[in-house]
Amino acid sequence: MTLYTRFAAHLNAALDALTANGTLPEGLDRRNVTVEPPRDAGHGDLATNAAMVLAKPAGTNPRALAEAIKAELEKVGEITAIAVAGPGFINLTLSDDAWRGEIATIAEAGGDYGRSASGRGVRVNVEYVSANPTGPMHMGHCRGAVVGDALANLLEFAGHEVTREYYVNDAGGQVDVLARSAHLRYREALGEDIGDIPEGLYPGDYLKPVGRAIAEEFGDRYAAKPEADWLALFREIAVASMLELIKEDLALLGIHHDLFASEAAVQAANKPEAAEEWLRARDLVYDGVLEAPKGETPEDWEPVVLPLFRSTKFGDDSDRPIRKSTGEWTYFGADMAYHYQKAESADQLIDIWGADHAGTVKRIQAAVAALTEGRTRFDVKLIQMVRLLRGGEPVKMSKRAGNFVTLADVVREVGKDVVRFTMLTRKADAQMDFDFAKVVEASKDNPVFYVQYAHARIRSLNRRAAEAGIVVDAPADLSLLGTADLALAKLAAQFPRTVEGAVQAREPHRIAFYLYDLAAAFHALWNMGNDDPARRFLLTDDHDVTRARLFLANAVAQVIRNGLAVMGVTAVEEMQ
Template sequence: MTLFPRFAAHVDAALDALTAAGTLPAGVDRRNVTVEPPRDATHGDLATNAAMVLAKPAKTNPRALAEALKAELEQLDEIAAVAVAGPGFINLTLKDDVWRDELRAIVAAGADYGRSTAGAGRTVNVEYVSANPTGPMHMGHCRGAVVGDALSTLLEWAGHRVVREYYVNDAGGQVDVLARSAHLRYREALGEDVGAVPEGLYPGDYLVPVGQALAQEFGDRYATAPEGEWLATFRTRAVAAMMALIKADLALLGIHHDVFSSEATLQAAGKPEAAEAALRARDLIYDGTLEAPKGETPEDWEPVELPLFRSTQFGDDQDRPIRKSTGQWTYFGADMAYHYQKAEGADELIDIWGADHAGTVKRIQAAVAALTEGRVRFDVKLVQMVRLLRGGEPVKMSKRAGNFVTLADVVREVGKDVVRFTMLTRRSDAQMDFDFAKVVEASKDNPVFYVQYAHARIHSLHRRAAEAGIAAEAADLSRLDTEELALAKLATQFPRVVETAAAAREPHRIAFYLYDLAAAFHAAWNVGNDRPDRRFLVIDDAGLTAARLFLASAIGRIIRNGLSIMGVEAVTEMH
């Protein structure tokens, strides 16, 4: 058990003692009791709100309860001091040996330090990317891909079972356009001069190989055939080719999904009908007419009876049609069925969507709440756009891709790790600039470089210590003083950061924490530039060097573990 859960257990045991003594009534709800670092580090190492939270249900004064709790906590060998602050907050100062022991725990646990069982094995389905299968991945997809993948790993670290899913939208009109575009390239591959790509078709050169493969497979069989004879076949072949392209692009980012769900297969299996039947059985779908469009009503508008989902019962602003007047499923109707399918095998659902889908969040949340009767938690994380710059100037689009910048080109230029780390350096719902010049800049203003440089420095330190015959394994950590233990205190927060980031579904918190840890390490390192006695490597004092080397080992381990959550490799030297 790492430090914060251990002291939360100590506080819980102290509350048990107060309950046994009659100071605190039995059965008081303690779920809102927290143990965390105080906002002001001068107040101590840990703080708990226990007295503040429990005083009212216990019908007592917060400060009086805090004093009683203080007396219990002062009996712990690990605590140096307990102070009651303000109306009843309790601040704890821990003995130095607690931090030394936690450094040993970091090194001993190694790659598992920071993992927890908070998720209790609950299954979380995380759906991300889900780009239409009409072309290669572009940078508009990149941020959501990285956020979804890092969030999936983060949830695994916090004790969840995660299913990474990609929804293939292969049943809409866009895949018919793809098939027609592939047919044009097919005719071109047969030697026909097709001229400029007509308006409404996909213009990218990435479809040229698809046309060539179709020509090789079918010869000229479909060159002049009616569309009805080849559309379904070309659609299947083109979607398969695009999904192969998309998977290859995602692999460049180190992203691999567990499940690829097909919209066409979903509909063929009757899932939308099953969802409709389940909701009709509970009177949550009725046949009714939508209100006329707001503002000036179009001349050709007329009320049409449609099957409507009672979305307003679940917080939406209007009821939603699940079928069109033609009987076809609306996008919402198909999406509702897809989420119904996902919920059959998961305790929680998370969707990573572009911010342009914000308007549809309420209706699909309403549908999931209705279909699962509130059993399945469902979150939507909205991801804002990324603006591509080169030296401050907007990046030109790619002709090959068809008027967008491909993910593959960006990864090949700056590297997977730079792309992934950069995408996590801001909240996903905040807009981001990705400047090709700045993301590879060797400065503290570039978080990617700054964190990687800290790890490379630690690796270099180990190499130089080994050359001097100094090892950290048998280090006497009592040689670490208050300044050095301040760095240890920051390192030991990692498990708590993992749990809170997972609970908030915010993987960017890992990047923020790693930057702060790297900054603290660099600051400690730089003190040695002016004070030789503060250097990590003090050749004439092997004992002190070994202790500081052990501290650096723990910091390096935290950086590696944090970067692994982000899907980023910890480099051992900078180039």
């Protein structure tokens, strides 16, 4: 049990006592009661809004209730001071031993510190990347891939049962273009001079191996055949090849999906028909005519009766067609059916989309709300694009890819950990620059370096202490830690709360922000030794103090490792 959960339990016990003696009525909803650090550190170590939240439903005055809660909390030995502030906030000051105890808790919990069971029994489907299977991963896909994977890690760390899913858009026109592009490379592999790649086809060299493989298997059988004879076969082969390429690229980032769901398979399984039937039975799909386009109406526009989903009933701006006039499914109709399929085996859905899909969020949220009758939580995280720079200048495109910079090229240059950490140093919906020079810079302005350096510094400290003859794994007397040391311990103790907040908000970047602050606090404490030798972590003439400070440093290193693991980043042992 961490310090914050322990004091939440103390508060609950106090509220139980007030309920038992009649001060509070039975059955009050305590879900919005919090125990957290006060906004102003000068007010103490912890604060609770319990009196503010419970006074009105209890029919009492907030300050009076706060005084009653204070009287109960004064029985807790770890609390040295309690103050009622403003209209009824309760501020607590804890004993130093309470914080020393949390350092020991971190050491005891190890890799499980910050882990919780808050999501136990909850199945979450996280769908991310889902790029069209038409080529290798590029840096436009990278940020969403990292955010999605880190979010999946974060949810698992909080006890959720997570499915990592990739939706393969293999039923649209773009895969026919891929098949035609592969056919061109197939003819090239047979010795034909294909000249320049025609506009509208994929130009990248990555399709050359696909063309060669088809030529080796089928010879010239399809070289002069009409498209109808080879399109389906080449589409199947090319999509399968591109998916293998995508999986290899994602593996460079340490990303592995549990499930690759096919759009074509969703349609073959008649999921769109099933969704339409279900919605019609509830009068949520009707046959109607779309409004004419706003502004000047095109000459060729004519009203057409289409099956429309009552999206406006669930907060959307207009009702949406699920089929085209040809009877084919619209993109929305197919996507709606796919989410219907996902919801059959998940309690919560999370989609990671590029910011260019912002206009479709409301309609899919409406569809999920309708198809699950509001039971399934559905979040969409929009990811802004990343601008690639080298020393402030835009990066040139990749010849291999044809018109973009590949993810593989970037990872091979700067490393998986640098890419993953950097992608989480901004909120997902904020613009980002990825400068090759800056992400490997050895300075405090580079969060990747600064956090990794803190961990490496602590690991080096252990080695140096052992070389100095200090038994680093001997019991440590934490009473030797002073005020500055305990300030660092208080920040380390924030990790479980940071995880909890990141889970609730679905924001893995909060872990990166927290780790940077923790690393900065550690470096600041370390640097105090530059001005005052007595403040150094390693004192060769005082093994007891060294062991106490080393115990604290190792607790900080443990928190850094745990946070980096959630981000999918390896904690380094030493800086190269």
